[in-house]
Amino acid sequence: MSNRKFSKGIKFLLCLPVIALIATALGYIVMYLWNWILPEVTHAGQLNFWQALGLLVLCRLLFGNFNKGGGNRFREKAWGMRSKWQNMNDEERAKFKEEYKRRCGGWGNRNKEAI
Structure with missing residues (x-):
């Protein structure tokens, strides 16, 4: 063990x-893209590396969790x-279908007598 x-x-x-x-590369990529696009388009201020890294972490927390594999687990x-x-x-x-109906049969298929 x-x-x-x-x-x-x-x-x-x-x-x-x-x-x-990888974190350094992503931070610089975010900083470069932000400073290249947003100040000209939306008159936003420029970012330094640490702000870009913080923005990257914030976006990851808000829009995706830190799971391994991301969204491929369901697939x-x-x-x-x-x-x-x-x-x-x-x-x-047939056995699987019966077990599925027993466990999940009530979803969307409720009997009128049961209500």
């Missing part, structure tokens, strides 16, 4: 310079479910 933690720690330490390089799960569905035989599909 400690060997695993050690290897994770080494990987983390090796990733730090890469993460710092990966959908493809995984599709392959599972294709590998099921008719009996397994």
